[in-house]
Amino acid sequence: xxxxxxxxxxxxxxxxxxxxxxxxxxxxxxxxxxxxxxxxxxxxxxxxxxxxxxxxxxxxxxxxxxxxxxxxxxxxxxxxxxxxxxxxxxxxxxxxxxxxxxxxxxxxxxxxxxxxxxxxxxxxxxxxxxxxxxxxxxxxxxxxxxxxxxxxxxxxxxxxxxxxxxxxxxxxxxxxxxxxxxxxxxxxxxxxxxxxxxxxxxxxxxxxxxxxxxxxxxxxxxxxxxxxxxxxxxxxxxxxxxxxxxxxxxxxxxxx
Ligand code: ZN
Ligand code: FE
Numbered sequence: 001x002x003x004x005x006x007x008x009x010x011x012x013x014x015x016x017x018x019x020x021x022x023x024x025x026x027x028x029x030x031x032x033x034x035x036x037x038x039x040x041x042x043x044x045x046x047x048x049x050x051x052x053x054x055x056x057x058x059x060x061x062x063x064x065x066x067x068x069x070x071x072x073x074x075x076x077x078x079x080x081x082x083x084x085x086x087x088x089x090x091x092x093x094x095x096x097x098x099x100x101x102x103x104x105x106x107x108x109x110x111x112x113x114x115x116x117x118x119x120x121x122x123x124x125x126x127x128x129x130x131x132x133x134x135x136x137x138x139x140x141x142x143x144x145x146x147x148x149x150x151x152x153x154x155x156x157x158x159x160x161x162x163x164x165x166x167x168x169x170x171x172x173x174x175x176x177x178x179x180x181x182x183x184x185x186x187x188x189x190x191x192x193x194x195x196x197x198x199x200x201x202x203x204x205x206x207x208x209x210x211x212x213x214x215x216x217x218x219x220x221x222x223x224x225x226x227x228x229x230x231x232x233x234x235x236x237x238x239x240x241x242x243x244x245x246x247x248x249x250x251x252x253x254x255x256x
Contacts, residue, residue, distance in 0.1 A: 001096070001120065003163070005204045006033040011169045012056055013206065015127055017096065022046040024095045026115070026127045027167050029056040031063035038067065047095045050074035050084065051129025052112040057167065077111030087113060105131040105155065107148030108138030116158060123161040126210070131155065133166045134195075134208040135188075136174030137219040139253065145246035149222065152245075156220045160211035171195050171205040177255050178218050181230045181248065187215040218248055 002020070005013040008030045015026040016037055023043040027050060028034050038045055047070040050058055058080050061072060073093050076086035087093060089104035093115065100115040108130045117125040130138035131148075132155050140148055155164075175192045182188055191212065195205040213220050221227045222241035227248070236247035 003125070003165070003207070004037065005165075005206060006037055007169075007204075008033050009056055012167055013165070013169065013204065014060075015165045015167075017125070018043050019096055022096055024049060025064075026165070027051055027057035027129060028060035028064055029054075029058065031060035034060060034064060035067065044069055046070040047093075048072045049093070049095070049100070049115050049127060050080050051114060051127065051131075051167070052109040053078040053080050054109065054130065057129065075111040075113040078109060089113075103154055105129075105151035107131060107140055107143035107151045110142040112138075112143075112151075114155065116162070118159070120163075123163050123209075124159050125165065125207075126155065126158060126162050127165045128155060129167050132164060132213065132217075132219075133168060133174055134164070134171040134205055134213065135178045135191075135217050136170055136252065137217075137249070140249055145249060146242045148219075148249070149242050149245045152220055156210060156214055158210050160209065160214070162210045163207040164209060164213060165207045169204060169206070171208075172199060175216070177252050178216060180255065181218040181251075182221070182224075182226050184226065185216065187212075191216050219245060222248070 004016040008014050014028050017024050024047040045067050061081050072084040074080045074084040076088040087102045091102045093100045100117050103114045105112050105114045114128040198205050222244040228239050231244040231247040234247045234251045236243045
C-alpha cells in the first residue's frame with residue numbers, strides 16, 4: 001500500500017492510500033489534485049474518508065463523486081455534503097480490503113472523527129484531520145479544552161510507531177511555539193533541524209509518528225513539569241492538564 005500526501009491550497013494535505021489500482025483519499029478539500037493523481041497513477045477511486053465538516057476538507061466532494069466507485073464516509077454528528085455513510089466511535093470502515101477504526105475526537109469541531117488502520121504495513125496509520133498536528137493541535141472552534149485533551153490522550157495512546165497523517169503542514173510554526181514552551185527539550189530542537197531540512201528540500205514533514213509527537217508536541221505533554229510551568233507562567237491555575245491545555249491553546253492563538 002502506498003501513502004501519498006497531495007498538497008492542496010496553501011498548506012493542506014489530501015492523503016491518498018493506494019494499492020496500485022485502487023485508491024482512497026482523506027479530506028479532499030479540492031478535487032483537482034486528487035483527479036490529477038488518479039490520472040497520473042492510473043487509479044480508480046474506491047472510497048473517500050472525511051474527518052470533519054470544514055470547507056478545506058469537503059470542498060472537493062461533489063466534483064469527485066462522478067469518479068467515485070464507492071462510498072463517502074464521514075462523521076455522524078456533522079453536516080457534510082450528502083450522501084455519505086455516517087460513522088461514530090468504535091465503528092469499522094472497510095476500505096481497500098482492510099478495516100479502519102473510527103475514533104471520536106471532538107475539540108476542533110464538535111463531531112470530528114479520526115480513522116486508524118492498526119494492521120497497516122509497515123506501521124499503523126492515523127488520519128486525524130485537524131485534531132493533532134505535528135508539534136501542535138487544532139484550534140478549538142466548537143469544542144472545549146477538556147474535549148481536546150481527551151481526544152489527544154486517545155490518539156497519544158495509539159501504538160508508538162503509528163504514522164500520523166495530519167491535514168496541514170503547520171509543523172515549522174508549531175515547532176517555534178513548542179520551543180517557546182519547552183526551550184530545554186532537546187528532542188524538539190533536534191526535530192526542528194530535521195523538519196527544516198525537509199521543508200528546504202520541498203518535502204512534507206509528515207507523516208509524523210505517535211512516538212515523536214509524545215516527545216515534541218506540547219499539547220500531548222500537558223502533564224510534563226516543564227510544560228505545566230510554562231502554562232502557569234501564561235496564567236494556568238494549578239496543574240490540571242485541562243487548564244494547562246487551555247492556557248497553551250490560548251497562548252498559541254496569539255503567538256507570532
Ligand atoms: Zn478544520
Ligand atoms: Fe483544515
